[in-house]
Amino acid sequence: MKKSEINSTEIARLAGVSRSTVSRVINNYTNVPAETREKVMKVIEAHNYFPNVSAQVLAGKRARTIGLFLFGQGRVSADVLTNMLIVSVIEHASEHGYYVLTHIIRDAKDTEVVKSVMEIFYQRRIDGGIFIGAANREPFIEELIAEGFVVGVVDQELPEQPEPNRIVSNFNNDSGMKQAVAYLAGLGHTGIGVINGDMNRLSGKTKYEGFMTAMRMCGLQVNPDWVLDGDFHETSGYNAVQTLLRSGVNLPTAIVAANDSVAFGAIRALKEQGLRVPDDISVIGFDDHAMSEKHHPALTTIRVDLGDMLKRMTSLLIATIEQKTLTVKEITLDCSLVVRDSCRRI
Amino acid sequence: MKKSEINSTEIARLAGVSRSTVSRVINNYTNVPAETREKVMKVIEAHNYFPNVSAQVLAGKRARTIGLFLFGQGRVSADVLTNMLIVSVIEHASEHGYYVLTHIIRDAKDTEVVKSVMEIFYQRRIDGGIFIGAANREPFIEELIAEGFVVGVVDQELPEQPEPNRIVSNFNNDSGMKQAVAYLAGLGHTGIGVINGDMNRLSGKTKYEGFMTAMRMCGLQVNPDWVLDGDFHETSGYNAVQTLLRSGVNLPTAIVAANDSVAFGAIRALKEQGLRVPDDISVIGFDDHAMSEKHHPALTTIRVDLGDMLKRMTSLLIATIEQKTLTVKEITLDCSLVVRDSCRRI
DNA sequence: CTGAAAGCGCTTACAG
DNA sequence: CTGAAAGCGCTTACAG
Numbered sequence: 001m002k003k004s005e006i007n008s009t010e011i012a013r014l015a016g017v018s019r020s021t022v023s024r025v026i027n028n029y030t031n032v033p034a035e036t037r038e039k040v041m042k043v044i045e046a047h048n049y050f051p052n053v054s055a056q057v058l059a060g061k062r063a064r065t066i067g068l069f070l071f072g073q074g075r076v077s078a079d080v081l082t083n084m085l086i087v088s089v090i091e092h093a094s095e096h097g098y099y100v101l102t103h104i105i106r107d108a109k110d111t112e113v114v115k116s117v118m119e120i121f122y123q124r125r126i127d128g129g130i131f132i133g134a135a136n137r138e139p140f141i142e143e144l145i146a147e148g149f150v151v152g153v154v155d156q157e158l159p160e161q162p163e164p165n166r167i168v169s170n171f172n173n174d175s176g177m178k179q180a181v182a183y184l185a186g187l188g189h190t191g192i193g194v195i196n197g198d199m200n201r202l203s204g205k206t207k208y209e210g211f212m213t214a215m216r217m218c219g220l221q222v223n224p225d226w227v228l229d230g231d232f233h234e235t236s237g238y239n240a241v242q243t244l245l246r247s248g249v250n251l252p253t254a255i256v257a258a259n260d261s262v263a264f265g266a267i268r269a270l271k272e273q274g275l276r277v278p279d280d281i282s283v284i285g286f287d288d289h290a291m292s293e294k295h296h297p298a299l300t301t302i303r304v305d306l307g308d309m310l311k312r313m314t315s316l317l318i319a320t321i322e323q324k325t326l327t328v329k330e331i332t333l334d335c336s337l338v339v340r341d342s343c344r345r346i
Numbered sequence: 347m348k349k350s351e352i353n354s355t356e357i358a359r360l361a362g363v364s365r366s367t368v369s370r371v372i373n374n375y376t377n378v379p380a381e382t383r384e385k386v387m388k389v390i391e392a393h394n395y396f397p398n399v400s401a402q403v404l405a406g407k408r409a410r411t412i413g414l415f416l417f418g419q420g421r422v423s424a425d426v427l428t429n430m431l432i433v434s435v436i437e438h439a440s441e442h443g444y445y446v447l448t449h450i451i452r453d454a455k456d457t458e459v460v461k462s463v464m465e466i467f468y469q470r471r472i473d474g475g476i477f478i479g480a481a482n483r484e485p486f487i488e489e490l491i492a493e494g495f496v497v498g499v500v501d502q503e504l505p506e507q508p509e510p511n512r513i514v515s516n517f518n519n520d521s522g523m524k525q526a527v528a529y530l531a532g533l534g535h536t537g538i539g540v541i542n543g544d545m546n547r548l549s550g551k552t553k554y555e556g557f558m559t560a561m562r563m564c565g566l567q568v569n570p571d572w573v574l575d576g577d578f579h580e581t582s583g584y585n586a587v588q589t590l591l592r593s594g595v596n597l598p599t600a601i602v603a604a605n606d607s608v609a610f611g612a613i614r615a616l617k618e619q620g621l622r623v624p625d626d627i628s629v630i631g632f633d634d635h636a637m638s639e640k641h642h643p644a645l646t647t648i649r650v651d652l653g654d655m656l657k658r659m660t661s662l663l664i665a666t667i668e669q670k671t672l673t674v675k676e677i678t679l680d681c682s683l684v685v686r687d688s689c690r691r692i
Numbered sequence: 693c694t695g696a697a698a699g700c701g702c703t704t705a706c707a708g
Numbered sequence: 709c710t711g712a713a714a715g716c717g718c719t720t721a722c723a724g
Contacts, residue, residue, distance in 0.1 A: 353700095353701055354702065354703095355701080365701090366703085369702070369703055369704080370703090372703095373704095397703095398700085398702065400701080401702035401703085402701080402702055402703075404700090405701080405703040405704080406704080407703075
C-alpha cells in the first residue's frame, strides 16, 4: 500500500517556501502574492495533496462535519420519509462544504446509547448536530445545548430565553389541524374522531391541541370516546381503530389521524371489519407521505415539506457554527390540505 | 458557551498520574494496575471526558469512520431502497464502533465532484469507504484502490490479482435470470423479451448475459426486436415499452425487466396502451423492491437481500481496515424467485 | 510578504 | 509499572 504520504513540509520543500506559506495559500490568506500562490498551488495539485483534516482541526479549524441523529423506534429502515431526510441534509450540507455523520438512535432511554451520542460531540468529531424524532426537551439534548454545542432539533419547543446555540424547527400543526377539521366540517361531518401521535413529541401535543381548538372553532363537540391514543406508527392506527370498533360505542363519521402512517393503519383495521373508506367512514391523514398518493383509497391529507424544512435547518445550523451573527433561532413552515379520495360528503 | 475544555493533562493532574498513564487507561493497556485504572476512570467519568478524536488520529489511531458513497442519478431521494442501504451500513458500522460519513455522488463525470470524493480519503477523514451504484471499474475508484485506501464496491468485478485493500460484492444475477426465464418457460412462454439495465454497471451486463444463457438453456430463441435498452430507472422501462409498441413488431408474451423499477415503467406503458398485465403480457422484475408487493398487479420478481449484503460488506470492510488477515475479498449472495401476480400461464 | 517557532491534544517507544 | 519526551501535521500570532 503506497498511501500518499505527502505533507505540508514536503509541499513547502518542493515549492521552495516555508510551511507557513503553504498554509497561507491553502487558507486563502490575502497577503500572498499571486505568483507565490500559483507556484505553491502547482505543487499541491501535481501531488494531489490535501491537508490532513485531523491536524487542521487540532490546530483550530472546524471539522466541517455535522451530525445527523435519527430517533428510530425499530423500523427506520422501512420508512421512505427517512431517506428523504437524510438525503436532504447531506446535500445541503455538501453545498456548504460540510460532511454529514449520520447516526441512528434506537433507544433514547438506554444510557449506553445516549453516551455514545454525546461522545460524538465531546470527541469533536462534529461541529454541531441535528436531531430528528426526539421527545420534546429530551434531557441529553438539553445537556448538549447547555455544554455549548450547536444543536438543531426538529419538532421541538423553543424556550423563553433561547441560547444562541439552540435551533428549532416546526410545522404549523395548528394551521394544519384547522384545515383538516374545516374541510371535514365543510363536507358535513359533525362526528369527528382523532387518533393522536406520540404525546412526548411536540407535534403529538400540538396536533392534538390544534384539533381541539379547530373543533371548538367549528362549533363541534368532541366525543371523548373518539379521542384515541397512538404513537405515529401504522400499528397504533390499526390498534386504535380496532379498540374503538370492539368497544361498541357509536362510530364517528370521520377520523383525523396524527400522520399518514396512522391513517394507513386505521384504514386497514376499518377494511378488515368490512367498513369502506370513505363510504362508511372518512379518514384524513397528516404529512403527505410518499405512499399516500398510491394508497387505496388515495389519502386526503395535510402536506408538509420536510425536505424544505431540513434544507433550512441545515443552512441555519451551519451559519450558527460559522458564527454568523443571526437572530433567527426558529424555523416554522406552514402546511396545506391535499384533497384525494379518503373523505366524502355526508 | 462553557464548552467542556478538559483534556488529558487535566485528567492526569486530577488523578495524580501522568498523561501517559491516562492514555494507557483509555487504550486499555494491560500493564496498568486495576487500582490505578480505577482511580483514573473515576476522574474521567466524573468529568465526562472523551479524548479529542483529531488528536488521537494525528497520533496514529484510526478515525473509526467509514465513508458511504451513493451514486444517485438525480432521484435518490425518492428511492426506498436507498434508505435501507444507508441504515444498514450505519447500523452495522455502529456495532463495530465505527461512524459513517455519507456522501451522494450526483455526477461521476464531474471532475469537481470526483475531486471532492477523493479529498475525503486524502484528508484522512475516513479509514475506508463503500461505493454503491458505481460503474464497473469506475476510474477514480480504481485510483483510490491503487493509492492503498481500503475500498468496498457493490456490484463490481474482482480483478484477477485482487489487491488486499479491494473488496467487492455481488448478487448471483446469473442464477436469478435463470430462475426468471425458467419460471416463464414453465408457464408456457416462448416469446420472452428483456429490458436491460445500465450496461456500464456490472449487474447490467451480468443480468443480460444471464438472460441470454438462460434462454439458450431453455431452448428458446431470442428475438432481437425484444431486447430493449434501459438504465435501471422507471422511465427507461416506460420508454422501452413505448418504443416497442410503436415499432409495430410482434409482441413477446412475457418481458423480463432488469429491475423492479424498470418493470413498473414497462407496466405503466403497457396499461396506457390498453394492454393488461398479466392477461395480455406477463412481466417479471428483479430486486423485490419494497413497492413490488403493493403494486397492481403485485409484481413477480427475483428477490435480493441488499440489507444482508451491506451488512457483510460493512463487516468485511472494517475487518480489512483493522488489518485482520483475511483472504475473503468477494461477497456473493444468491437471489430467489418470488411469485406474485404479474405473470400468467399461456 | 515570509519564516521560525509555539501549540493544538493525543499516543507510544524509551528509559528507568 | 510509570513518567518525560518526541512526534503526528497542521495553523497562526510574532517578528522582521
